[in-house]
Amino acid sequence: MVGAGIQGLWCAWAMARRGRRVSVLSAGADPRVDPAASQASTTAGESGRLLTLLEGRPFVGSAAGAFERTVTDGGWLGREPDERSRWWAHARRAAAMDARAVAETTDWYALASARALDLWSRAARDDAHLFDGASLYQGAITRLYDSPPVASAAARQHQDRGVLVRHIEDAASLKAQVPLAESSIGAGTVRAAVVTRGLSLDIRRFVANLIEHLEGLGVTFSWNTRVTGLRWHDGERLSAVQTPAGEVAARDVILAPGAYSQPSLLEALGARITGVAGRWLLMPRPPGWAGPLKLHLTPEGQGVAGPALDLNFMAYRDQARDRDALAVGGGYIHVGGPPFATDPAQLARVDAQIASAVERLWPQWWRRCDREGAIVRSSALCVRSFTTDDRPAFVNRPTTLGGRFVLHAGLNTGTATMAPAIAEAIADVLEGTGESAGMLHPNPETAAGCSPSLPGALEARVTTTSPGAFA
Numbered sequence: 001m002v003g004a005g006i007q008g009l010w011c012a013w014a015m016a017r018r019g020r021r022v023s024v025l026s027a028g029a030d031p032r033v034d035p036a037a038s039q040a041s042t043t044a045g046e047s048g049r050l051l052t053l054l055e056g057r058p059f060v061g062s063a064a065g066a067f068e069r070t071v072t073d074g075g076w077l078g079r080e081p082d083e084r085s086r087w088w089a090h091a092r093r094a095a096a097m098d099a100r101a102v103a104e105t106t107d108w109y110a111l112a113s114a115r116a117l118d119l120w121s122r123a124a125r126d127d128a129h130l131f132d133g134a135s136l137y138q139g140a141i142t143r144l145y146d147s148p149p150v151a152s153a154a155a156r157q158h159q160d161r162g163v164l165v166r167h168i169e170d171a172a173s174l175k176a177q178v179p180l181a182e183s184s185i186g187a188g189t190v191r192a193a194v195v196t197r198g199l200s201l202d203i204r205r206f207v208a209n210l211i212e213h214l215e216g217l218g219v220t221f222s223w224n225t226r227v228t229g230l231r232w233h234d235g236e237r238l239s240a241v242q243t244p245a246g247e248v249a250a251r252d253v254i255l256a257p258g259a260y261s262q263p264s265l266l267e268a269l270g271a272r273i274t275g276v277a278g279r280w281l282l283m284p285r286p287p288g289w290a291g292p293l294k295l296h297l298t299p300e301g302q303g304v305a306g307p308a309l310d311l312n313f314m315a316y317r318d319q320a321r322d323r324d325a326l327a328v329g330g331g332y333i334h335v336g337g338p339p340f341a342t343d344p345a346q347l348a349r350v351d352a353q354i355a356s357a358v359e360r361l362w363p364q365w366w367r368r369c370d371r372e373g374a375i376v377r378s379s380a381l382c383v384r385s386f387t388t389d390d391r392p393a394f395v396n397r398p399t400t401l402g403g404r405f406v407l408h409a410g411l412n413t414g415t416a417t418m419a420p421a422i423a424e425a426i427a428d429v430l431e432g433t434g435e436s437a438g439m440l441h442p443n444p445e446t447a448a449g450c451s452p453s454l455p456g457a458l459e460a461r462v463t464t465t466s467p468g469a470f471a
Contacts, residue, residue: 002035002227004028005040006203006416007408009210011254016217018171018427023250024219027226027242027260032208036380039119039260042416043204046280048314048327049416050292051120053113054142054154056414058105058390063307064096065089067334071346074299076276078306078342082379085334088388095389101442105391107416108442112421114161115439115460120199121421128211130213134205135316140165141198143294144361146301150231150308151192152295158196166195178293181285181361189301189360198279200292203318203416204292237398238405240298251403252430258404258409259385264339266409271393273385273410275335277342279350280378281328281358285315286365297357307332310413311357328358335383352375371422387412392439395430404430408440 001012003025012022018025028039035043059066067089069075077085096102109248124131124138145151148169158164168174169192174185176195211221229242240247257266259275266273293313302309311330318325331350335342359366369375387393387410395407406426411418425439434448441447 001025001254001256002051003040003254003258004221004223005256006042006207006419007258007260007411007422008254008256009207009214010419011256011426012214012219013217014119014212014427015252015254015430016171016214018220020217020252022219023161024214024221025225025227025241025248026221026223028222029422030211030221030222031204032211035204039258041207041258041260041382043207044326045278045380046282046378047202047204047316048135048200048312048329048376049203050198050200050294050312050314051141051417052196053110053117053158053161053417054143055417056113057109057291058102058387058410059307059412060092060390061102063097063332064093066161066307066332067092068229071333071349074307076214076260076332076334078277078335078340080343080347082239085335088334091272091388092365098389101389101391105389105442107420110157110161112418112439112468114163115436116197116418117163119424120417123420124199127213130209131201132209133198133317134202137200137292139197140290141200141292141294143194143196143296144178144181145192145194145296147296147298148192150259150296150298151194153193157190158194162187163197164194165197166193167168168193168195180232180290180365181289183363184361187360189293189297191379198292199312202421230269231331233400233426237400239400249401251401253399253400253403254407254426255405255407255411256386256409257407258371258415259335259383260408261339264395267307268409269395269407271395271461272388273393273411274337274387275383277331277333277335277340277381277383278329278413279331279347279354280380280382281354282318282376282378283326283328283358283369284374285326287379289315295357295361302353302357309353311354311358323447326353330357330383335358335381340381340383382417383439384413386412390432391442392440394411394446406430450463 001024016022027039031038031043066076070077119410155167175182229348233239239251280359295311297309314327421439425436428435437447
């Protein structure tokens with residue numbers, strides 16, 4: 001197992017439960033010791049995570065031009081456009097023109113996310129020890145919208161997947177559902193809501209618990225172990241994974257690379273991944289806090305040009321400050337591949353967008369916290385992996401030891417939510433059943449294992465000497 005983000009850990013758990021001996025290689029540090037150096041978006045950001053149906057979805061339609069402009073100009077770029085970002089912008093514009101594929105991808109995200117939410121709930125019920133100290137919340141999660149038509153479309157998606165609790169459009173019901181947002185409802189900032197089933201948790205605590213559980217199952221971890229290449233036999237079957245300490249061979253090999261991966265090595269496999277970061281704001285929980293929230297603001301609602309803004313509001317225990325805190329995460333900054341580079345002015349603009357949205361939602365609470373110096377603008381970056389068309393990069397090839405080599409990556413903002421369903425599907429592929437292969441890709445033929453041949457004539461040895469990490 002290459003990669004120890006949330007996807008890699010779920011895959012390791014799925015295989016260990018099936019009686020397999022599992023070894024995990026991670027280029028990052030043990031997140032229990034140094035989360036910021038884990039080289040995984042799961043733990044490199046702040047602790048709070050929201051798990052709902054629409055955390056992952058295609059952006060190529062609604063934000064097709066986001067890679068063409070900087071954040072200050074209404075886009076997602078974290079620095080001035082260059083040749084690589086212009087290539088990404090062109091590729092995503094082309095993908096947005098295929099309406100059928102966008103609709104197919106939208107349905108697939110919802111299908112896989114609904115399945116994953118069931119698996120998260122099952123884990124919370126059957127393996128409750130994994131959530132010890134993780135501020136787990138299960139139940140109704142309210143998604144707030146400034147646009148009733150956007151809320152209605154979201155309500156239909158939730159209804160189709162059986163997770164809709166309530167769709168609210170009148171002000172009186174909105175105020176009853178979210179009393180904390182009464183002033184913003186009266187001001188028209190919030191005009192509709194979708195109440196759905198979901199979860200929220202402290203992802204760092206959950207990951208620490210899961211790693212300890214995996215170690216108890218006999219799973220071994222090699223931290224700070226960078227994968228530098230892959231060795232192929234006849235350009236078709238994987239022979240070994242290459243590291244500075246030597247080669248590692250196994251019957252089955254899973255790669256769950258995120259945005260921290262080496263672009264050159266991924267591109268040799270036909271997989272193109274880029275990083276889009278989110279930012280965090282930390283503050284005390286307001287009195288009367290009743291559960292996680294999500295706020296969706298259209299460009300019109302923000303009074304700016306550019307894509308919509310999504311913010312997640314999640315409770316967690318701030319151990320450093322000994323308080324019950326709120327993590328507000330969101331925003332989109334294209335940072336490319338590692339080493340990530342951004343213009344501080346672009347990061348500051350995203351921070352300002354998040355702060356402005358929170359102030360509009362809770363003006364009185366915001367002003368009070370601001371006066372008391374209780375608002376922390378985190379320096380953490382949660383870098384999510386995006387593909388050119390928001391479909392996951394998927395490679396399924398044989399190994400020389402009679403097993404399979406599977407690469408799966410690029411679920412943009414949906415990896416944490418979707419990880420259990422993807423892991424179960426990969427485990428089915430490795431076990432030869434393929435029962436849940438449809439969870440792996442929107443295209444049925446690709447999901448069934450008919451992935452294209454590796455591009456070009458692969459040489460016996462594919463390596464990269466670029467600095468940084470693949471896993």
